[in-house]
Amino acid sequence: MVVEIAAFLLASVAASAVLWVTVLTVSFLVDWFQERAARVRFDADKAAVTVIEELASGKTIVVQGIFDKSANKFDESRKIEAGQVDPELRRVHSNHKVVIWS
Helix, strand or coil, rough: CCCHHHHHHHHHHHCCCCEEEEEEEHHHHHHHHHHCCHHHCCCCCCCEEEEEEEEECEEEEEEEEEEECCCCCCEEEEEEEEEEEEEHHHHHHCCCEEECCC
């Protein structure tokens, strides 16, 4: 079920541009979420979400966005390709491909 959700979320932003970063950090993601905090705080249907996918090449794809649970789609998202992911972000995603941030 989680794999299906992750695949759906990754596919839902497939057409968007990819942002490339050398090392992806939690603070990089948190900064983006903080700029959009009011949208999540005041609307129970909105969730701050990341989805992580490890590629065979060793690179990592992360989809980050504000997901609208009632519409079953991202209101806003971005796809990030990273050469490396910091240990803290790996820990956050260690048990789940999809993480809801609060």
